Amino acid sequence: MGVIRLTDEFYTDRGYEQKAEKELTPSMEDYLEMIYRLSDCQGYTRVSKVAERLNVKPASVTKMTKKLWEKSYLEYEKYGMIHLTNKGCKLGDYLLRRHNLLEEFFQTIGAKGDLRKEVERIEHHISFENFQKLSVFLDFLKEHPKLLSEFESYRNKQSQ
Numbered sequence: 001m002g003v004i005r006l007t008d009e010f011y012t013d014r015g016y017e018q019k020a021e022k023e024l025t026p027s028m029e030d031y032l033e034m035i036y037r038l039s040d041c042q043g044y045t046r047v048s049k050v051a052e053r054l055n056v057k058p059a060s061v062t063k064m065t066k067k068l069w070e071k072s073y074l075e076y077e078k079y080g081m082i083h084l085t086n087k088g089c090k091l092g093d094y095l096l097r098r099h100n101l102l103e104e105f106f107q108t109i110g111a112k113g114d115l116r117k118e119v120e121r122i123e124h125h126i127s128f129e130n131f132q133k134l135s136v137f138l139d140f141l142k143e144h145p146k147l148l149s150e151f152e153s154y155r156n157k158q159s160q
Contacts, residue, residue, distance in 0.1 A: 023071065026124035029095055030054065031064045032073055035082055036092025044081040098131050099123050105134060108141060108148070110155055 024032070034053055038045035047065065051058045065076045073088035084092055102119045111118065126134070141148045 024091075028064065028068060029124055030120075031061070032068060032088060032092050033095040033099060035065075035068075035074065035084060036089065036096055039082065039084055044083045046081060047076075047079070050082070094128075095123075098126065101131065101135055101138065102126070104138060108138060110152065 031050065031054065034050055035045055038049050038053065047058050047061045050056075050061045054061070062078075065074060065082055068074050068088070069076055072085055073091065074082055074084050076082045099119060102123055103115055106115045106118060141151075
C-alpha cells in the first residue's frame with residue numbers, strides 16, 4: 001500500500017473530477033444507465049418513461065437526450081422514441097454492470113443503510129480498472145465461500 005506524504009497533491013472531489021476530464025458527467029451517466037435499463041427489452045424507450053423513472057421533468061430528459069445525442073450515444077425523435085447507438089449500448093451495459101456490482105459489494109460486506117444512495121455516490125468515481133478488480137474480488141469470494149463465511153464471522157465479532 002502506498003504511503004501518503006504531506007507533499008502529495010490533494011483535491012476536492014470536484015477537483016479530482018476536473019483533473020480526470022471525463023467525457024460524461026455523473027448526471028449524463030445516470031440518464032444513459034436508465035435509458036439502457038428501459039430500452040433493454042424493446043430496443044427503445046420514451047422521454048416520459050425516463051422522466052418518470054428518474055423523477056425529473058420531461059423537459060430535463062429532452063435536454064439531456066440532446067447532449068447524449070451530440071456525443072453519439074443515442075438517436076431520438078422529438079416527442080418520440082429514444083434508441084441507443086452501439087456506443088450507447090456498450091456504455092449503458094457497463095454503467096448498469098458497475099451499478100449492480102457496487103450494490104453486490106455492499107451487500108456482501110454487510111453494509112447497512114440506503115445502499116442505493118451509497119452506490120449512487122460512488123459509482124461515478126470508480127475507475128474502470130478498479131471496477132474490474134472489484135469484480136474479480138467478488139468472483140473470488142463466490143468461489144471461496146469459506147472465506148466469505150470467515151469474513152462474516154469476523155465482521156460480526158467487530159460489531160459486538
